[in-house]
Amino acid sequence: MLTPMLWRMRQRSVMSNPSIGRTLRNRLKQAGAVEVECHPVTLHFCDPVEAQHVVPYFEHDLLMQIVGHDPGNDEMVGRWLAAVADAAERDEFLVALTIWVVAGTAPSAGYAEGAC
Numbered sequence: 247m248l249t250p251m252l253w254r255m256r257q258r259s260v261m262s263n264p265s266i267g268r269t270l271r272n273r274l275k276q277a278g279a280v281e282v283e284c285h286p287v288t289l290h291f292c293d294p295v296e297a298q299h300v301v302p303y304f305e306h307d308l309l310m311q312i313v314g315h316d317p318g319n320d321e322m323v324g325r326w327l328a329a330v331a332d333a334a335e336r337d338e339f340l341v342a343l344t345i346w347v348v349a350g351t352a353p354s355a356g357y358a359e360g361a362c
Contacts, residue, residue: 270348279350290342297341
């Protein structure tokens with residue numbers, strides 16, 4: 247029943263740069279940053295209303311933008327949101343998302359390796 251919805255969500259990314267989490271560390275290093283640190287932070291939500299602020303798959307209008315306004319998609323989105331609401335009502339709703347916090351230091355213009 248929900249397979250068409252899941253397929254559409256996988257095919258249409260809502261992120262402008264979906265690979266940024268995997269590439270941010272290397273981007274900082276290539277830009278000259280030193281002392282680069284990476285920390286994964288896993289967010290989890292047990293309430294679809296809270297989840298929709300971070301993950302756009304639980305709000306009708308955003309879902310319609312993702313799947314498109316083709317005929318039949320409104321009904322499909324309605325079924326998806328009903329299944330989400332049912333899972334939340336049964337206390338079986340869970341969404342987890344790992345984000346990356348990456349930080350580094352930009353060397354000053356006068357920085358020399360090994361200088362005191």
